[in-house]
Amino acid sequence: MKYCTKCVMPSTRPGITFDENGVCSACQSYERRKTIDWDARFKEFEKLCDKYRGINGNAYDCAIAVSGGKDSHYQVHLMKEVMGMNPILFSVEDNFPMTEAGKHNLKNISDEFGCNIISLKPDIKTQKKLMRYTFEKYGKPTWFIDRLIYTYPMHMAVKFNTPLLVYGENVSYEYGGADYIETYSAKNQLSNGVASDIDLNELIANTGVSMKDLEMTKAPSKSEMDLLDPMYVSYFLPWNSYANYKFAS
Ligand SMILES: [Zn+2]
Numbered sequence: 001m002k003y004c005t006k007c008v009m010p011s012t013r014p015g016i017t018f019d020e021n022g023v024c025s026a027c028q029s030y031e032r033r034k035t036i037d038w039d040a041r042f043k044e045f046e047k048l049c050d051k052y053r054g055i056n057g058n059a060y061d062c063a064i065a066v067s068g069g070k071d072s073h074y075q076v077h078l079m080k081e082v083m084g085m086n087p088i089l090f091s092v093e094d095n096f097p098m099t100e101a102g103k104h105n106l107k108n109i110s111d112e113f114g115c116n117i118i119s120l121k122p123d124i125k126t127q128k129k130l131m132r133y134t135f136e137k138y139g140k141p142t143w144f145i146d147r148l149i150y151t152y153p154m155h156m157a158v159k160f161n162t163p164l165l166v167y168g169e170n171v172s173y174e175y176g177g178a179d180y181i182e183t184y185s186a187k188n189q190l191s192n193g194v195a196s197d198i199d200l201n202e203l204i205a206n207t208g209v210s211m212k213d214l215e216m217t218k219a220p221s222k223s224e225m226d227l228l229d230p231m232y233v234s235y236f237l238p239w240n241s242y243a244n245y246k247f248a249s
Pocket residue numbers: 004005006007008009023024025026027
């Protein structure tokens with residue numbers, strides 16, 4: 001195992017690469033920020049918002065996938081208060097006992113910004129069966145939940161006709177990972193290695209769950225994906241988790 005010579009990120013991070021000086025792809029992305037024309041990027045962002053603002057009349061014109069934390073607070077502020085959009089928020093919650101802080105934070109978003117949040121409370125029976133199997137087979141106990149965090153907002157964005165589905169940072173680009181491409185589009189997010197495809201028939205054969213139990217974990221169909229325009233905020237603005245934390249506090 002080796003470590004990045006700059007930030008000590010280990011080579012065990014899925015999809016990470018290193019240059020000839022042993023510097024990881026996340027550090028290289030961070031260096032590249034200095035060369036980016038952020039004013040031009042923000043203009044691109046404005047254009048994208050202009051394209052979708054008001055598309056459904058008084059109904060929602062964009063969607064944000066939120067957990068309720070610092071980054072969610074910043075994204076909701078950005079889309080609603082800065083860009084003048086009308087977002088609906090999608091969240092996956094309550095699959096594990098939530099802390100009081102977690103409950104407070106999620107509620108605080110609707111309290112502060114005046115937004116509706118639609119939450120998926122996942123099927124715990126299926127979760128238990130899958131957690132054990134994906135842990136023992138792949139070392140990924142939270143595959144089911146991670147997968148839903150990606151797929152549920154996409155399915156909902158299709159239903160609400162809100163093509164502009166907002167995500168925070170592109171984790172592959174910002175922190176190093178399999179889907180290492182600099183683009184605003186989050187269309188390929190599912191292949192970033194966090195919750196990649198597992199053969200559903202394998203899960204059914206080994207855990208006793210049914211295809212119906214797994215429906216929500218499926219990626220949207222090709223024709224559904226064509227309707228969506230999912231985006232990463234981190235392409236348009238220099239992403240800063242610490243600043244988001246300070247903003248949320
Ligand atoms: Zn590094």
